[in-house]
Amino acid sequence: MFALVDANNFYASCERLFRPDLAGKPIIVLSNNDGCVVARSNEAKALGIDMAIPYFKVKQCCYQHQVHVFSSNYTLYGDLSARVMTLLEMGCPNIEVYSIDEAFLQVDDQSFDGLIPWAEKQQQIIKQHVGIPVSIGIGKTKTLAKVANHIAKTILRQPVCLLDQPEQWLSRIPVDEVWGIGKRWGRKLQALGIINAQQLANTPYDYLRKHFNVVLARTALELQGQSCLALEAMSEPKKNIVASKSFGQKQIDFTPIAQALSTHCARACEKLRTQSGVANYLHVSLKTNRFSDQLQYHPHMGIKLPIATDDSRMVIAYAKKILGCLYKPGFKYHKVGVMLGDIHPRVFKQNSLLSSSQPMSQDSEPLMAMLDQINRRYGRHQIYLAAMGMQKQTWKMQSNRKSPAYTTCWQSLAKVY
Amino acid sequence: MTPNHGGKRDNAGRPKGQGPHGESTKPIRIPLSRVEAVKQFIRTGRTIRIPLYSNSIPAGFPSPADDHIENHLDLNDYLVQNPSSTFMVRAVGDSMIGAGIHSGDVLVVDRAITPTNGKVVIAAVDGELTVKRLEIHQDHLCLIAENPKYPPIRVSESQDAVIWGVVTNVIHAV
16 A cells, blocks of 8 residues: 655745744745746635636736745755654655655555555644645555545545545546656647546546556556556655756846856756766757747757766866856846766766876866865855856845745744744 | 476676675674664664773783673763654743743654643744643643643633644753
8 A cells, every 4th residue: 555645735834934923814835936836725826816826917916915935945845844754754664755745655554454454644744843734645645645645635625535445436536647648748648538537537548548658557557557667765866957047037148047057057066966976978058038029049069978977067167168168148038057968876976098298187086075064064055166156146036025944044033932 | 208498597686896885795783773773784884982981901811890881871862762753953032931941942743642631832824833731621622731820721712722742851951
């Protein structure tokens, strides 16, 4: 049996934890750069504010209904998420952390009759210890656990749902609500007369394999109760690392764009080093805003690095060379991004025959390790490369409505009276 | 009997050393309470602690203190029993001065502890977080300030009040 634990409106719940005055009030959380709505409390959902809608479209509605609007505070959400996951792991060591607010648990060691009390206890512990409400769905497969969670949240409106007789429910679940089926497949399935999850479960494996692919065919098996997807205990090291953010204001000049790009490179290299990888491939992209009526230009270019590296300085140097090729004056740029690819574990790193002629390779490891250690200990960007820019930067993201980092910064602790 | 079935298959499975650690790994038993510390150690490569004794050892002459180094002092061990449920908040005002809580002090709050009669708690009353001593009566709760200037807050069923967590320690700079 699998259980899916999913925090209810996670970001909104995090914002409420230190703000009891927000209980029962509508809350929305905006994406990076305050662009779109990425989380809504139930009260905000009831006002008809859609997921992923651009903020400017609902600004009036938010003002009218006194919706509390927050920029995303990933420091806070990340800390609270780690606490929830630690508690879950103590209650069940077979865990796959699926996203910031979801985890699969394999619960075969629990007696079947004991599953509901066990899940209710987990739910209560997390609510009391961290203050975050979660829903737990239990089923024979991961896909059924997802369905059970959906039923718990949207139909039963109770914290735990055990799907021991899925047939009763599956006909009530629209096919595009099933895990892994997006809007596009949903439309295609509906066109073929497969409207709900039960119909998908009844569709023959070979038919789905032929008309779609093996992933969807497996999803149908999983809906029948045949487990095809195992728990992925350890997250695989990433094969690609992307760092890309839109600018706070549109940028025209080369220098601020290069600074933003350097900052993204430094972030990507830091991530690369935490997974002890080295990258062989570097890709840079530059974009104007597709949604504006301005002149459009979306160039990008990738290169194979001369040696596999995790050195921020080397990556920044090459990324800036690429940017030099891509950049053309006269456009209002919206976004710059970097991707590191062809990543391998550092132990297998092969030195190029020419590497001894590159002075930065000698001191690279201790220097980068020291950089990461200082920034981890004293906060991000305590020390950084000059390429990332020293003055106040207009390309920095807007996050005007961010709540304090209540759990990670001494200056930002919640006040009690 | 089919001798070709079952048992070990040579070269089966993923090659060693391709996981997130980039080298071969082995399972070990760890006390549950130390799991986080070990994970932290693996993530950061090391932890920094202040040794109780620090001795340079003269060659050939063992320090008499060596046998007595038992532990390192870590304030987290002393102040935090349950890391997942422990939060820090800052006290403002003098309503709990009698309990040794001054304005500006950092309070260590553990949400895992059951709020019982007499505990100093953080409560959410009328949308605000407040620190008071909890008194549990048969039909209601009372939140008592440790300062005669502040009247007790009587919490009835209808009133919007939630016990947020139990204060375990006060960190006060002198």
